[in-house]
Amino acid sequence: MQYWLMKSEPDVFSIDELKKRETSLWDGVRNYQARNFMRNDMKVGDSVLFYHSSCEPPGVAGVAKVASVAEPDPSQFDKKSEYYDPKATKDKPIWYCVRVKFVEKFPRLVSLAELRATKELKDMLVLKKGQRLSIQPATAKEFECIRRLARR
């Protein structure tokens, strides 16, 4: 069982939207490293910290879990989608995505500033300078620490 942090801009897709839909494909990822995490490493039942980025304030908004292993991202075939990739074919998909399931919205957002201020979390990838990857591995310790912070 692994732990992950997944970033999303709440204007595009938020924890509230996931709650409403219950499950959703995590589509639109167009970075190979992030794709590889989804395609190669994510397993059903893995826990996900749902991170809101490019907003005020950025931070961890809640928890999801992986509901199904990766499948070809349908948006790569959709000419009307902003994620359309003309190089992808159904025989040879390029992009993959997992399905995630809503678990909980935190009683309050745990902000990036708060993550930075927490000694236990100092090694988190999301705090590293220049770390832009939208999907990052996390540890059980980090996961539990953030869940505790959210209830303080």
Added chain:
DNA sequence: GCCAACGTTGGC
């Protein structure tokens, strides 16, 4: 295979 130019991410 190098690397300059360009595009994107995302905090501030």
Added chain:
DNA sequence: GCCAACGTTGGC
């Protein structure tokens, strides 16, 4: 809106 950091593209 700025810009640092990083990834991708494409000419050579």
